[in-house]
Amino acid sequence: MTQAPNVHDAEPIPEAARAEIDRLLSSGDLFRYTAPQDAPVALLEREFAAEMGTAYALAVSSCSAALFLSLKALDLPRGGRVLIPGFTFAAVPSSVVHADLVPVLCEVGEDYRIDLADFEARLDGVDAVLVSHMRGHTSDMDAIMALAEARGLPVVEDAAHSLGTIWRGRKIGTLGRVGCFSFQSYKMVNAGEGGILVTDDADLVARAVIMSGAYEHNWAKHMAAPDAALEAAFARWQNRLPLYNLRLNNLSAAIIRAQLPEIARRVQAGRANHDRVAARLDASPWLSVPEALVGEERAPDSIQFNLVGLGDAETRDFAAIAAARGVKVQIFGQSADNARAFWNWGFLPGGTPDLPRTRAMLMRACDVRLPARLSRADCDAVADIVIGAVSEVIGARRAYGT
Numbered sequence: 001m002t003q004a005p006n007v008h009d010a011e012p013i014p015e016a017a018r019a020e021i022d023r024l025l026s027s028g029d030l031f032r033y034t035a036p037q038d039a040p041v042a043l044l045e046r047e048f049a050a051e052m053g054t055a056y057a058l059a060v061s062s063c064s065a066a067l068f069l070s071l072k073a074l075d076l077p078r079g080g081r082v083l084i085p086g087f088t089f090a091a092v093p094s095s096v097v098h099a100d101l102v103p104v105l106c107e108v109g110e111d112y113r114i115d116l117a118d119f120e121a122r123l124d125g126v127d128a129v130l131v132s133h134m135r136g137h138t139s140d141m142d143a144i145m146a147l148a149e150a151r152g153l154p155v156v157e158d159a160a161h162s163l164g165t166i167w168r169g170r171k172i173g174t175l176g177r178v179g180c181f182s183f184q185s186y187k188m189v190n191a192g193e194g195g196i197l198v199t200d201d202a203d204l205v206a207r208a209v210i211m212s213g214a215y216e217h218n219w220a221k222h223m224a225a226p227d228a229a230l231e232a233a234f235a236r237w238q239n240r241l242p243l244y245n246l247r248l249n250n251l252s253a254a255i256i257r258a259q260l261p262e263i264a265r266r267v268q269a270g271r272a273n274h275d276r277v278a279a280r281l282d283a284s285p286w287l288s289v290p291e292a293l294v295g296e297e298r299a300p301d302s303i304q305f306n307l308v309g310l311g312d313a314e315t316r317d318f319a320a321i322a323a324a325r326g327v328k329v330q331i332f333g334q335s336a337d338n339a340r341a342f343w344n345w346g347f348l349p350g351g352t353p354d355l356p357r358t359r360a361m362l363m364r365a366c367d368v369r370l371p372a373r374l375s376r377a378d379c380d381a382v383a384d385i386v387i388g389a390v391s392e393v394i395g396a397r398r399a400y401g402t
């Protein structure tokens with residue numbers, strides 16, 4: 001019998017982090033604003049901005065915090081409407097609500113990407129767009145940016161799960177006005193918790209820096225080199241914004257910085273693992289793996305696929321058989337509390353929206369973790385178990401003639 005791999009354990013944190021963590025433990029220098037300059041958090045921001053090719057980066061306590069601060073930094077009217085995809089993690093509509101804004105949901109297709117016709121149809125009366133690249137699937141960003149720009153709407157990118165993804169030669173997270181990434185344990189870079197936003201907009205980042213908790217003159221520690229535009233923006237906003245204190249600490253920054261050199265390898269390995277399993281699953285008539293869009297180079301650490309032609313009971317049986325064999329298949333719409341099913345976002349103002357296409361997709365869309373550290377044999381074991389489980393369900397249908 002095929003042995004299922006452990007897909008939940010994280011990779012060890014690189015040894016390179018140890019010396020810096022020891023230094024921080026012995027000095028007790030954990031707060032980003034204690035050192036006069038070059039604190040680990042500030043160095044992380046500089047390195048990450050350089051890596052992404054953006055003018056600015058602000059490290060914070062989570063991607064959710066980065067999304068919230070981005071929306072606050074856009075200075076939208078209270079009660080303004082923010083268009084988001086109907087398939088994303090509950091943290092995304094939560095950040096909108098937390099910023100005193102109203103989420104407006106649009107349909108997502110069977111390929112997990114924003115339905116562009118529905119997106120366009122809902123743009124009237126919207127004040128901003130928050131594109132969530134859910135599970136690292138990139139929607140057609142050329143079309144989305146063109147539609148938003150034609151109406152003068154700012155775009156925030158939720159790139160929590162897209163670090164390393166390329167869209168037509170450009171890094172995901174750098175296409176919109178601001179992009180947000182996560183360092184939570186299930187993402188490409190694992191610090192337990194953490195997030196970062198990147199932007200070229202001096203005014204936006206100045207507002208976000210102050211609201212993140214740069215009280216008094218701590219904003220000065222966000223300037224590695226003289227920057228007249230940024231300094232003017234800090235002067236403009238000083239003492240005028242509330243402080244939400246969503247800062248990152250130096251220990252987390254040390255853990256993140258040690259993993260930055262690992263990203264390229266993890267992206268390559270994750271993509272190879274994904275594509276290996278995708279080819280196997282897609283060959284089954286009962287499973288369908290949506291293809292990448294033209295010009296999308298993915299950085300997956302999990303795989304999503306749709307069950308084809310299975311009923312509700314068969315869908316539940318499939319998940320139960322796979323689980324019994326050691327592969328946990330999450331079907332987004334099949335549990336009472338899945339945080340990625342929009343009807344479980346009971347906090348949405350105005351109640352649950354009607355999104356029949358997204359709902360139908362969520363009832364058959366499966367999610368399996370596939371971390372970069374898995375071997376080829378591990379990947380084959382996952383594919384064998386998933387295919388075996390669906391074959392068993394279909395075999396039972398034939399046997400009983402149901």
Ligand SMILES: *Cc1c(COP(=O)(O)O)cnc(C)c1O
Nearest residue numbers: 062063064089091160161182184
């Ligand atoms: C993980 C995730 C988030 C939230 O990130 P945190 O750092 O845990 O706040 C938001 N959006 C997507 C698509 C995610 O995968």
